[in-house]
Amino acid sequence: MYAVIKTGGKQYRVAANDKILIEKLEGAAGDQVTFDNVLMFTKDGSVEIGAPTVAGVTVVGEIAAHEKQDTVYIFKKRRRKHHRRRNGHRQVLTSVTITDILTGGAKPAAKAKAAPKAETSAVAAAAATGKADDISLIGGVGPKMEAGLKELGYTTFASIAAWTADDVAKVEAHLKQKGRVGREEWIEQAKELLAGKPPRAKSDKARA
Numbered sequence: 001m002y003a004v005i006k007t008g009g010k011q012y013r014v015a016a017n018d019k020i021l022i023e024k025l026e027g028a029a030g031d032q033v034t035f036d037n038v039l040m041f042t043k044d045g046s047v048e049i050g051a052p053t054v055a056g057v058t059v060v061g062e063i064a065a066h067e068k069q070d071t072v073y074i075f076k077k078r079r080r081k082h083h084r085r086r087n088g089h090r091q092v093l094t095s096v097t098i099t100d101i102l103t104g105g106a107k108p109a110a111k112a113k114a115a116p117k118a119e120t121s122a123v124a125a126a127a128a129t130g131k132a133d134d135i136s137l138i139g140g141v142g143p144k145m146e147a148g149l150k151e152l153g154y155t156t157f158a159s160i161a162a163w164t165a166d167d168v169a170k171v172e173a174h175l176k177q178k179g180r181v182g183r184e185e186w187i188e189q190a191k192e193l194l195a196g197k198p199p200r201a202k203s204d205k206a207r208a
Contacts, residue, residue: 003101004040005059011039014059018098025094027063029169032111033096035059041103056105064095066173133157137199140184148175160190 002015008023025033038057041048048054069091076085102108132155136146152174154160163171168181181187189200 001043001101003038003042003054003057003059005035006037006039007035014061014098014101016098016100019064020061020096020098021067021093022096023094024066024092025063025096028173029063029065029166031063032099032108033061033063034108035061041101043103056103058102058106058108059098060100060102060108061096061098062111064097065169067093067095068178069093131156133193135160135190137193138186138189139200140180140186145175145177157190157193161187161194163187 002013004011004013006012007025010023012020012022014020027033036053036058038054038059039050039052041050041054041057048057071088071090074085074087074089077083100108135141135149135155135157136143138157138160141149149155149160149171152171154171163181168187172178172181193199
């Protein structure tokens with residue numbers, strides 16, 4: 001069983017468990033999305049062609065991540081005019097995992113929220129106090145990064161130490177710094193500061 005859907009001005013052949021890369025969609029990683037613009041549907045050898053869409057068929061998916069593509073450079077030059085222009089563009093696409101194809105006008109069931117993971121005793125105790133920490137002591141968190149983290153509500157070492165993979169993806173997308181959290185080990189640094197260890201950066205050690 002598969003379907004052909006249209007989104008972002010393009011058509012995609014999809015089936016359950018397929019992963020597709022499409023034009024950017026609104027939403028965060030883990031959010032459920034539906035595609036009602038189904039152009040064709042086939043099951044058990046029978047084929048339905050839409051006019052223009054197939055009625056009662058809905059494709060359901062889940063956002064896996066938002067990804068930036070490689071930079072495309074545009075260079076324009078006019079001979080003997082001393083005219084040169086160079087521009088770059090990075091397209092943002094959304095990775096979606098197809099979870100189901102519904103027929104007969106069925107509506108997707110609401111996605112159950114995952115139970116929060118149990119935190120370590122140190123993290124839980126620090127989070128319970130609700131007191132903000134100086135998160136700029138984490139190496140790589142400057143004024144701009146600190147402001148971005150506070151916009152997302154991360155003001156303590158405990159909240160950063162408890163990040164999941166989905167949290168990291170959301171933070172990096174908000175800060176527009178893909179891969180920075182893992183590269184600079186923000187989570188590990190937050191756990192070290194929770195345990196009472198000094199900051200890694202020498203300048204921060206003097207401040208502490």
